[in-house]
Amino acid sequence: MSAARDAGRRIVIRRPRKTQEKHHGGAWKIALADLMTALMALFLVMWIISNASPQELQGLAEYFRTPLAVALSNGDRDSASTSVIPGGGTDPAHVSGERARVDLRSEKLPDDVRRTLMELRFRIESAIQGDPQLWELRDQVRFEFIPDGLRIQLLDTEKRSMFELGSDRLAEDLRHLIRAIAPLLNELPNAISITGHTDSLIYAAGDQGYSNWELSAGRANACRRELVAGGLDSEKMLRVIGMGDRLPIPGSRPGDAVNRRISLEILSDAAAARIRSGGRTEPLQALQER
Incomplete structure (x- = not known):
């Protein structure tokens, strides 16, 4: 009976199949290669920047x-x-009136003049970077190319003022900065314009006595005197004006420290000729021939 029962059993033998795994394509290798290439490029750029002037x-x-x-x-x-x-x-180095006046003129700064003024900007920035005392003023010095030339703005902050309060007496930091800039400005034949600006804080007598008009003009002239003392040829000075508090920086409050500033403009020949001709657009030579 046992033999009959065993004869009725079905014996199943399972043998594992030998299969070969499919190739995954090595996509991770491509990703790794891209990563290593990017890192190598990053390190190369960092090395170049660390050795750049x-x-x-x-x-x-x-x-x-x-x-x-x-x-x-x-x-x-x-x-x-x-x-x-x-x-x-927003550019706090611009004021709306100045921007509008610039935009109304279709002229552009010629490429050769722009390159010359760009080199001047580099030299000034290098002088600031190379002097620890001037380096502390770097955030208060702003450069801007305009159709008339290069504008350098010297700005006050709440922590550091360029002038004594309510006075045209230069702070020692500003004196040192101007003395460093003067010889560099003297390297170019371009004429120079200086504009003084103040905040809106008024004197007790208002505009009837000594006011922000006199203060801004006095500060502009103080910078002129310091530039000349620093070696600038006085013949290069074409215009020194005071704007009082009439041109605050856009986005600022009239009483903010940033509105107390001095603007130095290194003028192109065309801009200087226009100023000398009283703002007329005719060539200076034609006016002189009349």
Whole structure:
């Protein structure tokens, strides 16, 4: 009976099949190679930057600050942005009246003049970077290219003032800065314009006595005297004016410290000729021939 029962059983033998795993394609190797390439490029860029001069760093920064639309059209970057950091945002170094007046003129700064003024900017920035005392003022010095030339703004802050309160007496830091800039300005034949600005805080007598008009003009003239004392040829000085508190920086309150500022403009020949001719657009030579 047992034999019959065993004969009715079905014996199943399972043998494992030998299968070969499919190849995964090595996609992770490609991702790893891309990562290593990117890291190598990053380290290479960091090495180059660490050995670059201040002028090369500035040129690199200007390249990456150029808006794409301007780069594609070979246009003027300054006319496409109103940002203190070119590329976006509001420019506290501009005032609405000045921007409107600039925009009304269709002229552009010639490329050769712009290159010359760019080199001047590099030299000034290098002087600031190389002096520990001036380095502390770096956030109070702003550069801007305008159709008339190069504008250098010297701004007050709440913590550091360029002048004694209510006075045209220069602080020692500003005196040191101007003495460092003067020889560099003297390297170019360009004429120079100085404009003084104040905040809206008024004197007790208002505009009837000594006011922000006199203060702004006095501070502009104090800078002129210090530039000449620092070695600037006085014949290069074309215009010294005071604007009082009438041109506050956009986005600021009239009483903010940033509105207390001095604007130095290194003028192009065309801008200087226009000022000498009283603002007329005719060539200076034609006016002189009359």
